[in-house]
Amino acid sequence: MKFSVPRGTSDILPDAVPHWEELESKARKICKSYGYREIRTPVYEETGLFQRSLGQTSDVVNKQLLQVFSSPAKDLSQVSANSENTVVGYSLRPEGTAAVVRSYLENSFDKNEPLSKLFYIGPMFRGERPQKGRLRQFHQIGVEAIGPNSISAFLDAEIIALAMHLLKNFGIKNPKLKINSLGSKEDKANISEWLRKEFAKHKKDLCEECQNRFERNVFRVLDCKSESCRRLVNKIVKELPISGESRSYFDAVQHCLKAIGIDFEVSPHLVRGLDYYTYTVFEITAEGLGSQDAVGAGGRYDRLLDDLGGDEKANFGAIGFALGIERILLATSLTQETSTVLDACMVVLNSGYEFQKEAFKIVDRLRKVGISVDMSYTDRPVKSQFSRANKLNARFALILGEDEFDKGKISIKNMKTSHQELVDRETVLDYLRKVL
Ligand code: HAM
Numbered sequence: 001m002k003f004s005v006p007r008g009t010s011d012i013l014p015d016a017v018p019h020w021e022e023l024e025s026k027a028r029k030i031c032k033s034y035g036y037r038e039i040r041t042p043v044y045e046e047t048g049l050f051q052r053s054l055g056q057t058s059d060v061v062n063k064q065l066l067q068v069f070s071s072p073a074k075d076l077s078q079v080s081a082n083s084e085n086t087v088v089g090y091s092l093r094p095e096g097t098a099a100v101v102r103s104y105l106e107n108s109f110d111k112n113e114p115l116s117k118l119f120y121i122g123p124m125f126r127g128e129r130p131q132k133g134r135l136r137q138f139h140q141i142g143v144e145a146i147g148p149n150s151i152s153a154f155l156d157a158e159i160i161a162l163a164m165h166l167l168k169n170f171g172i173k174n175p176k177l178k179i180n181s182l183g184s185k186e187d188k189a190n191i192s193e194w195l196r197k198e199f200a201k202h203k204k205d206l207c208e209e210c211q212n213r214f215e216r217n218v219f220r221v222l223d224c225k226s227e228s229c230r231r232l233v234n235k236i237v238k239e240l241p242i243s244g245e246s247r248s249y250f251d252a253v254q255h256c257l258k259a260i261g262i263d264f265e266v267s268p269h270l271v272r273g274l275d276y277y278t279y280t281v282f283e284i285t286a287e288g289l290g291s292q293d294a295v296g297a298g299g300r301y302d303r304l305l306d307d308l309g310g311d312e313k314a315n316f317g318a319i320g321f322a323l324g325i326e327r328i329l330l331a332t333s334l335t336q337e338t339s340t341v342l343d344a345c346m347v348v349l350n351s352g353y354e355f356q357k358e359a360f361k362i363v364d365r366l367r368k369v370g371i372s373v374d375m376s377y378t379d380r381p382v383k384s385q386f387s388r389a390n391k392l393n394a395r396f397a398l399i400l401g402e403d404e405f406d407k408g409k410i411s412i413k414n415m416k417t418s419h420q421e422l423v424d425r426e427t428v429l430d431y432l433r434k435v436l
Contacts, residue, residue, distance in 0.1 A: 006136070006137075007130055007136065008128065008130035008134075008135050008136030008137065009135065009136055009137040010135070010137075014340075016329075018340075019329060020325070020329075023141075023170055023325060023328065023329070024121055024141075026166075026169055026170065027119070027121060027141045027166060028119075028121075030162070030165060030166055030169060031119040031141075031143060031162070031166075034117070034158065034162050034165075035117050036117040036118060036119040036143055036145075036162075037117065037118060037119070038118070038119055038120065038121075039100060039103065039118045039119070039120050040120065040122070041093075041096070041099040041100060041102075041103050041120065042093075042099070043092055043093055043122070043123060043125075044068050044090045044091060044092050044093060045090065045091065045093055045098065045099050045102065046089060046090055046091075047065065047067065047089060047090060047091040049098050049099070049102055049308070050065060050091055050093075050094060050098055052098075052307060052308065053097070053098040053101065053274075053275075053276050053304055053307065053308060054094070054095070054098065054274045054275055054276065055217070055274065055275025055276070057216040057217040057275070058217065058273055058274055058275050059220075059273060060094045060095070060126060060273060060274060061094075062216075063127065064094060064126040064127040064128055065091040065092075065094060065126075065127065066091060066092045066094075066125045066126070066127050066136070067090065067091050067092075068090045068091065068092055069090070092124075092125035093124055093125065094124055094125060094126045095124055095140070095142075095274070095322065096120050096122070096124065096140060096142040096144075096322060097142065097144060097274075097276070097301065097304075097320060097322075098276075098304075098308075100118055100120065100142070100144045100146075100320075101144075101146065101301075101304055101305060101308055101318070102308060104116060104118075104146050104305075105305070105308060105309055105310050109146070110147065110148050110310075110314060110316075113147070114147050114148070114149075114150075115145060115146070115147035115150050115155075116144075116145070116146050116147055117143075117144075117145050118143070118144050118145075118146070119141065119142060119143045119144070120140075120141075120142045121139070121140070121141050121142075121325075122139065122140070123137050123138070123139050124137070124138055124139070124140050125137050126138075131291075131292065132289075132290055132292060132330075133289055133290065133291075133292030133293075133324075133326065133327050133330060134292050135326060138324055138325070138326050139324070139325040139326065140322040140323060140324060140325065141166065141322065141323045141325060142320060142321070142322035142323075143159065143162060143163070143298075143320050143321055143322075144318065144319075144320035145158070145159060145318065145319055145320060146305065146316065146317070146318040146320075147316070147317060147318075148314040148315060148316055148317075149314075149315050149317065150316070150317030150318070151249075151300075151302060151315070151317035152317070153249060153252035153253045153255070153256045154256050155317070155319060156253045156256065156279075156280045156300065156319055157253060157256035157257050157259075157260060157262070159298065159319050159320060159321060160177065160179070160257060160262060160264075160282055160321075161257075161260055161262055162321075163282075163284060163296050163298065163321045163323065164177060164262060164284070166323060167284060167286070167295060167296065167323065167328070170328050170332060171332040172286045172295060172328065172331055172332060173286075173287065174286075174287060175284050175285070175286055175295065176265070176284065176285045176286075177262065177263065177264040177265070177282060177283075177284050178264065178265050178266075178267040178270050178282060178283050178284075178285070179253070179254075179257075179264050179265075179266055179267070179270070179280065179281070179282040180240070180266065180267050180268060180269075180270035180271070180280075180281050180282070181240070181242055181246055181247070181249070181250035181253075181279055181280055181281070182219075182240065182242070182271065182277055182278055182279065182281055182299075183240065183242030183243060183246035183278065183279065184242075184243065184245075184246055184278055184279065185278050185303050186243075187240075187241075187242045187243050187246050187278075188219075188278060190241065191219075191240055191241060191242070192218050192219065194241060195218045195219070195221065195222075195237075196214065196218050198236050198237075199214055199218065199221060199232070199236070200214075202232055202236075205228050205229075205231075205232050206221065206224075206228065206229055206232065207224060207226040207228055207229050209224070209226075210224050210226070210229050217275075219271040220271065220273065221233065222237060222269045222270075222271045223269060223270065223271050225291070233269055234269075237268055237269060238268065239268050240268055246279065249279060249280075250279070250280065253280050254266070264282075270282070270283055272297065272299060276301040276303070276304040276307075277299040277300060277301055278300055278301065278302060278303055279299070279300040279302070280299050280300045280319065281297075281298070281299035281300070282297065282298060282299060282321070283296070283297040284296045284297065284323075286327070286328075286331040287331070288330075288331055289327060289330060289331055292327065293327075294324070294327070295323055295324055295327045295328055295331060296321055296322060296323035296324065297321060297322065298319070298320050298321025298322060299319065299320075299321075300317075300318065300319045301318050301319070301320070302316055302317050302318055304318060305318055340392060340393060341393045341395070342372045342373065342374055342389075342392045342393060342394040342395070343366075343371045343372045343373060343394070343395055343396065343432065343436055344366070344371065344372070344373045344394055344395065344396040344397065344398050344412075344432065345373065345374050345375065345385075345388065345389035345392055345394035345396075345397055345398070346359045346362065346363050346373060346374070346375035346397075346398045346400065347382060347385040347386060347389065347397045347398065347399045347400070348375070348379075348385070348400050348401075349382055349399065349400065349401035349402070350400075350401060350402050350405070351379040352379075354405075355400060355405060356377065356379075358400060358405060359375055359398075359400050360375070360377075362398065362400075362410065362425065362428060363375050365429065366428070366429060366432070369429065371429075371432055371436070373398070374392060374394070376388060389415060390415065394415055395414070395415060395416070395436065396412055396413060396414060396415060396432065396435070396436075397412070397413040397415055398410055398411075398412055398428070399411040399412070399413060399420075404422070404425075408424060408425050408426075409422050409423060409424055409425060410422075410423060410424075410425050410428055411423075412428070412431060412432070414435075
């Protein structure tokens, strides 16, 4: 019986891992330099948390939540979606914001600091139809800034600046930033009513999907990619009708962005698939990704804190974004093979247990002091041991033959220059320390 990796997921093979490590370590360094600290939350949460925060009508909740069982079934053969002895109360996280807000409130962060600046790196899960750049398990670098009375246009600009800084540092050429304002929660309700009224006049021109969305979540019609919807949206929506106060806030955000030299385009049709956003929303796209070209997105979600049980009097402000690691790697073509470099590789010239044991002891001693060494544990022809040393990019070969074995020595060969020296086995560590 053969198994394959589940559809919409992928193995990150050893050759690709160095790219991930590099990206993650750059992300940690840059986020910390803006004053953000890492937080790690579970990969699953109560389903209700996602329903409440992302919205019952969002595609992510409606169609894409991957549910997990609350307790492992005693007998795996009994597990099925409808099995009575399993409780379907948890879902794999489709994104990170809801969990960070849950943790923020649960751990009373607001009692300890005026503004909590947090970031996370990890896998997210959505039951999407897989295609290039759209996976069921993907990884995000997410950033959230949350605090009482923390509604400042400078913070919006800081968050956007950090997202752009990260992407440029990862090697994304020409990231395009689009911003918009959805206004306050009250503005959103008014806009929704206005859009429904306007689109009702042309309902037959909307694509099938949007005819459904029209009732559930009319905002999503604005970012529909179908030709007929685009034409209609371009004709009807020149600007979202937000209040004067919301407009001034959006103007202030734009001024702050200009002050630090960040280029952007105001896009009145930019809306987000998650319900929690109010005021500023943004999306960053990269070239060469086809239809799934958003490498990152985010926005303000001040009211989510109240919705998840925060004290309304605290006047919470919150803004954040998430970047998709797989899409960044695709856009920067950092998916090709990388090679490992090993300090040394053991080559045993004679077969037999005693030779292997002696070589193994040397390898073990070197590994314990941090020198990377490998050896093969089966008797292999010398030629194949050397070619393995080459493949592993070993800088030195440690050669143990009969002569060396008898005299308590070892030969050390520089794999690049072929220069070889015979040294006492006791001094091999000193020798390597000098040359590495
Ligand atoms: P999002 O727009 O759903 O926002 O996702 C952010 C980024 O994650 C996308 O721009 C994309 O790069 C990546 N992404 C999303 N879905 C997939 C997928 N199926 N396959 C591959 N990559 C994907 C959020 O998740 C919000 N939590 C962002 C946020 C944080 N807003 C405020 N704080």
